[in-house]
Amino acid sequence: MASASETMTVAKPQATGMRERAWYPYLLIAPSMITLVVVSLAPFIYAIYLSFHEAKFGRVRDFIGFDNYITLLTDARFWNSIGVATTFVFIAVPIEFMLGLIGALVLNQNVRGRSILIPLLFMPTMMAPIVVGLLWKIMLAGSWGFFSYNVLERFNILGETSIFASPELALYALIFVDIWQWTPFMMLAFFAGLQALPLGPYRAAAVDGANPVQMFFHITLPMMTPLLAVIGLLRFIDAFKVFDTIYILTNGGPGISTETPSILANKMTFEFWNIGEASALAVLVWIAFFAFCSIFYQVAKKRLNAF
Amino acid sequence: MAEASSRPEGSRGLFWTTLVIVYAAIMLFPIFWMASMMVKPNEAMFARPTQWLFVPTLDHFSYVIEQGFHWSLLTSFVLCTVSTALVVIIGTPAAYAFARFEMKGKDDLFLFILGSRMAPPVCLVIPFYLIYAKVGLLDSFLGLTLAYMTFNLSFYVWVLRSFCRDLPVELEEAAALEGWSKVQIFRRVVFPLLRNGIVATSVLCFIFAWNEFLFAFMLGGKSVTTLPVSIPKLITSQGVRWGEMAVVGMTALLPVLAVVFVLQRHIVRGLTLGAVKG
Numbered sequence: 091m092a093s094a095s096e097t098m099t100v101a102k103p104q105a106t107g108m109r110e111r112a113w114y115p116y117l118l119i120a121p122s123m124i125t126l127v128v129v130s131l132a133p134f135i136y137a138i139y140l141s142f143h144e145a146k147f148g149r150v151r152d153f154i155g156f157d158n159y160i161t162l163l164t165d166a167r168f169w170n171s172i173g174v175a176t177t178f179v180f181i182a183v184p185i186e187f188m189l190g191l192i193g194a195l196v197l198n199q200n201v202r203g204r205s206i207l208i209p210l211l212f213m214p215t216m217m218a219p220i221v222v223g224l225l226w227k228i229m230l231a232g233s234w235g236f237f238s239y240n241v242l243e244r245f246n247i248l249g250e251t252s253i254f255a256s257p258e259l260a261l262y263a264l265i266f267v268d269i270w271q272w273t274p275f276m277m278l279a280f281f282a283g284l285q286a287l288p289l290g291p292y293r294a295a296a297v298d299g300a301n302p303v304q305m306f307f308h309i310t311l312p313m314m315t316p317l318l319a320v321i322g323l324l325r326f327i328d329a330f331k332v333f334d335t336i337y338i339l340t341n342g343g344p345g346i347s348t349e350t351p352s353i354l355a356n357k358m359t360f361e362f363w364n365i366g367e368a369s370a371l372a373v374l375v376w377i378a379f380f381a382f383c384s385i386f387y388q389v390a391k392k393r394l395n396a397f
Numbered sequence: 398m399a400e401a402s403s404r405p406e407g408s409r410g411l412f413w414t415t416l417v418i419v420y421a422a423i424m425l426f427p428i429f430w431m432a433s434m435m436v437k438p439n440e441a442m443f444a445r446p447t448q449w450l451f452v453p454t455l456d457h458f459s460y461v462i463e464q465g466f467h468w469s470l471l472t473s474f475v476l477c478t479v480s481t482a483l484v485v486i487i488g489t490p491a492a493y494a495f496a497r498f499e500m501k502g503k504d505d506l507f508l509f510i511l512g513s514r515m516a517p518p519v520c521l522v523i524p525f526y527l528i529y530a531k532v533g534l535l536d537s538f539l540g541l542t543l544a545y546m547t548f549n550l551s552f553y554v555w556v557l558r559s560f561c562r563d564l565p566v567e568l569e570e571a572a573a574l575e576g577w578s579k580v581q582i583f584r585r586v587v588f589p590l591l592r593n594g595i596v597a598t599s600v601l602c603f604i605f606a607w608n609e610f611l612f613a614f615m616l617g618g619k620s621v622t623t624l625p626v627s628i629p630k631l632i633t634s635q636g637v638r639w640g641e642m643a644v645v646g647m648t649a650l651l652p653v654l655a656v657v658f659v660l661q662r663h664i665v666r667g668l669t670l671g672a673v674k675g
Contacts, residue, residue, distance in 0.1 A: 114494075114498070114579060115494040115497075115498035115499075115500050116494075116500065118490035118491055118493060118494035118498075119490070119491040119494045119495065119500075119506075121487045121490070121491070122487050122488055122490075122491035122550060122554055123491070123506070125487055125546055125550055126509070126510065126513055126546075126547075126550060126551060128543075129513075129543055129544065129546045129547045129550075130509075130512075130513040130516070130521075130547050130551070131509070132524075132528075133521050133524035133525055133528065133547075134516075134520075134521075134524070136524040136527070136528060137520065137523060137524045140523075140524065140527070193420075196413060196416060196417060197417060199409070199410070199413040200409070200410040200413065201410070201413045201414045201417050202410060202414045203414065205661065207417055207418065207421055208661060209657035209658045209661060210421050210425060210657075211417075211421055211424070212657045212664055213425060213428065213650075213653070213654065213657060214424065215668070216604065216653050216656065216657050216664065217608070217649075217650050217653050218607070218608035218609075218610065218625050218649050218650075218653070219608065219610065220608075220610045220625040220628055220629070220649075221608075221625070221628070221646045221649050221650055224431070224628055224642055224643075224646045225427045225428065225430075225431050225646070226427065228427070228430065228431055228434065228639060228642075228643070229427050229430065231639075233443075233445060234442065234443040234444065234445060234447075236427075236430055236447055239445060239446065239447055240446075240447060270424070270427075274424070275668055278664070278665050279665050279668070279669055279673050282662075282665045282673050282674065283673060286674065317672075317673060320669070320672050320673075321669060321672070321673070324669060324670070324672070327515055328515075330517070331517035331518070331519070333517075333518065333519055333610075333611055334610045334611065334625075337610075337611075337629075338628070338629055351519075352517055352519040355519045355520070355523065356519055356522075356611075359522075359523050359526070360615065365523065365527065368523055369523055369524070372517075372519065372520035372523055372524075373520075375517055375519075375520055376516060376517070376520050379512070379515055379516060379517060379520075380508075380512050382515075383508065383511050383512050383515045384508055386511075386515075387507065387508060387511055390672045394672055
């Protein structure tokens with residue numbers, strides 16, 4: 091494995107004094123690994139077990155094989171939720187990405203007072219998602235919400251009703267909220283990347299008389315590509331599991347127009363009490379996430395030399 | 398600081414600074430607006446057109462205290478502190494070991510840790526709920542503390558490991574040659590150097606726990622109600638208590654505001670799981 095050879099070079103000098111204690115590192119990781127097996131692996135295995143059983147209203151009955159999966163995969167509501175999440179992610183993340191990159195380039199100019207501005211810019215990303223939801227529930231409330239009244243109503247985009255009551259527009263409102271919440275993260279992560287770039291190539295290019303646009307496309311962008319890919323992938327994975335903001339803003343409504351797999355799984359469990367099918371959904375989502383995670387891990391490790 | 402794409406020029410600096418300040422002001426406006434709603438009387442709140450000036454009131458605060466919301470604040474604080482402390486105690490040695498030693502199947506263990514961190518909470522909450530219902534951990538302090546370990550322990554080990562890798566290994570080697578024991582090396586060489594990393598990572602863990610909603614909502618209940626959970630509870634059958642929600646929301650926001658100023662550079666590293674060094 092790649093990481094093995096990497097860490098070898100670090101660990102080798104120590105090996106003289108530590109060879110006789112091969113169990114020492116395992117002793118150090120044991121408490122963490124045991125805890126994680128209990129709180130992470132065990133629930134996952136239990137979810138797999140549940141997904142193969144008829145389980146309703148908290149009572150686990152017969153083994154029914156793949157029935158839960160078949161019911162789920164033939165359910166239009168499931169495919170609707172996949173569609174909603176896909177639309178959400180594929181609109182929100184690219185916009186966050188572009189705005190973040192532009193913001194990072196602006197921040198990388200000689201902006202003063204960064205030590206005050208950067209923390210302030212970080213607020214939307216760091217605050218509780220439930221509070222983000224609350225903020226926009228207030229701003230976009232029907233008739234009296236600040237944004238609803240002063241922007242949407244004044245420019246005749248919507249009447250007195252809340253945007254979250256519109257089956258066509260509710261999803262876009264959620265995308266807008268996600269962009270507000272996560273653009274700062276993209277921006278500041280990209281900015282950190284820009285700050286770490288070496289100056290040498292820029293000096294050489296300046297000597298050759300390159301203009302800023304050429305420098306951006308021929309120096310900045312190529313050097314930033316691995317970082318952009320890793321951050322984009324991370325955000326992509328995270329955006330699929332958004333729950334809190336959607337829960338407080340629409341809870342999947344109106345109808346099922348903003349129902350993502352997360353919201354659907356939650357409803358299946360705590361509203362319909364159809365635990366078997368909800369578990370099947372959870373397992374499928376879990377497997378998809380694990381695949382994305384391993385891609386993220388490989389890209390970050392190989393291309394960015396992180397981890 | 399590396400000024401990669403521009404030369405320092407006074408007037409242009411002023412232009413970019415103004416641009417960023419204006420952008421920040423627009424982006425943060427919703428937060429100011431919510432803050433103003435804490436002391437806004439209901440008549441002014443629902444006024445059309447938007448009413449900017451009003452006589453401040455403390456009604457929302459008194460309602461929120463009547464409802465025993467300060468207990469949620471206390472619950473949140475104690476829960477996050479305890480779970481973060483546990484994570485630090487259990488996770489620090491693991492992070493160090495992963496950064497320094499060779500182990501069998503290390504890559505697989507990493508993926509397992511990363512997977513625990515990235516797993517959608519909704520997937521976890523279903524089995525957690527059923528298991529807790531069986532063993533009687535629903536609505537208990539211990540139950541939530543354990544559940545928070547799923548994302549915080551994995552996060553802590555993962556990110557602190559990247560801090561460990563930044564430490565020079567030579568000091569530890571020198572100490573080993575002096576004949577210091579492993580425990581001595583860890584306590585007297587590694588720990589002092591790692592202190593900043595531990596503080597930054599654990600403060601982020603605290604904030605993640607502080608902000609967490611789904612677990613607290615589903616696995617908590619009447620006796621364990623955290624601050625985020627008390628927000629949707631103000632959407633009552635008699636209507637939505639907007640002013641009160643603003644009070645609770647701003648209270649939840651304050652520690653975050655403090656943390657972003659103190660942690661600055663470490664936040665990027667934390668949020669990118671150590672992929673970007675901030």
